[in-house]
Amino acid sequence: xxxxxxxxxxxRKYLKPWADREMIWTCFKKLNKIEKVNLMGVAxxxxxxxxxxxxxxxxxxxxxxxxxxxxxVVKNLNFDFLRLFTSTSRLKKQLEESINPNIDKEKxxxxxxxxxxxxxxxxxxxxxxxxxxxxxxxxxxxLKTIKNDDYLFEAILFLCFQYVxxxxxxxxxxxxxxxxxxxxxxxxxxxILSYVTAATLARNISVxxxxxxxxxxxxxxxxxxTGDQPVFNILNDKVNDNGDIIDLEFYYPITPKHALIIHFRxxxxxxxxxxxxxxxxxxxxxxxVVENSDxxxxxxxxxxxxxxx
Numbered sequence: 472x473x474x475x476x477x478x479x480x481x482x483r484k485y486l487k488p489w490a491d492r493e494m495i496w497t498c499f500k501k502l503n504k505i506e507k508v509n510l511m512g513v514a515x516x517x518x519x520x521x522x523x524x525x526x527x528x529x530x531x532x533x534x535x536x537x538x539x540x541x542x543x544v545v546k547n548l549n550f551d552f553l554r555l556f557t558s559t560s561r562l563k564k565q566l567e568e569s570i571n572p573n574i575d576k577e578k579x580x581x582x583x584x585x586x587x588x589x590x591x592x593x594x595x596x597x598x599x600x601x602x603x604x605x606x607x608x609x610x611x612x613x614l615k616t617i618k619n620d621d622y623l624f625e626a627i628l629f630l631c632f633q634y635v636x637x638x639x640x641x642x643x644x645x646x647x648x649x650x651x652x653x654x655x656x657x658x659x660x661x662x663i664l665s666y667v668t669a670a671t672l673a674r675n676i677s678v679x680x681x682x683x684x685x686x687x688x689x690x691x692x693x694x695x696x697t698g699d700q701p702v703f704n705i706l707n708d709k710v711n712d713n714g715d716i717i718d719l720e721f722y723y724p725i726t727p728k729h730a731l732i733i734h735f736r737x738x739x740x741x742x743x744x745x746x747x748x749x750x751x752x753x754x755x756x757x758x759x760v761v762e763n764s765d766x767x768x769x770x771x772x773x774x775x776x777x778x779x780x
Contacts (some may be wrong), residue, residue: 482602513699557620605725611745683734696761
């Protein structure tokens with residue numbers, strides 16, 4: 472087993488509809504540069520998911536947070552995440568305290584370091600497997616099958632993980648905590664906290680009585696783009712006096728021709744509807760993609776990126 476050094480926070484399989492033979496047109500937003508690059512080189516960072524040892528008080532904080540904020544049905548799952556992602560700390564401590572002369576401590580230390588690097592990356596791979604069906608949806612009839620075989624929760628869980636796992640969300644969380652007493656704590660525990668947040672959010676969304684879906688089909692030559700925040704809240708500019716976001720409406724482009732909106736508005740009377748997108752809708756949604764992206768914006772042609780950016 473070797474360390475996975477370059478760890479992606481956007482699933483490469485998800486980006487393939489915008490790519491041509493593993494190459495994808497990319498706008499490097501903060502550099503104002505557009506290039507066609509390999510999928511392996513985008514939306515990734517060295518050791519992005521590497522686990523950090525937590526103190527007893529930090530681990531206790533997470534235990535209390537899970538106990539107080541997790542719905543009963545996902546509480547055990549969130550505690551499983553905590554045990555899994557603190558397991559390397561326990562292994563290192565056990566190895567350090569061991570007096571068994573037959574143990575090769577140097578070799579085991581290296582193996583634990585690999586586990587520390589790869590464990591969360593591998594867990595995200597397991598979560599990505601939940602999204603295979605969703606990425607194949609091409610019609611409203613396809614979307615309606617989301618309620619078959621208990622796939623609804625798994626699909627929502629997949630989307631919530633794609634929502635929280637990104638660098639953009641980590642940066643946003645750190646910005647929100649800036650100057651607060653818990654800033655350093657959140658920075659240290661963010662990777663684990665993101666798992667707990669995703670599972671809790673997925674449960675709350677999947678059982679919401681007003682849960683509604685819109686499948687958007689694009690018959691124009693003006694295509695959907697995507698970015699390094701592939702799932703985002705269109706309503707994240709609606710905040711209260713404290714600056715907290717007060718509403719949620721997920722947008723998720725599936726391909727350059729298909730997109731999904733998940734919301735809770737009561738004005739949509741039936742659970743599933745489809746809409747045909749015109750240029751004004753596409754331009755609005757693509758503008759939101761650019762606005763919510765951190766560093767990378769993706770399209771399947773250079774001209775569209777240049778016109779948008």
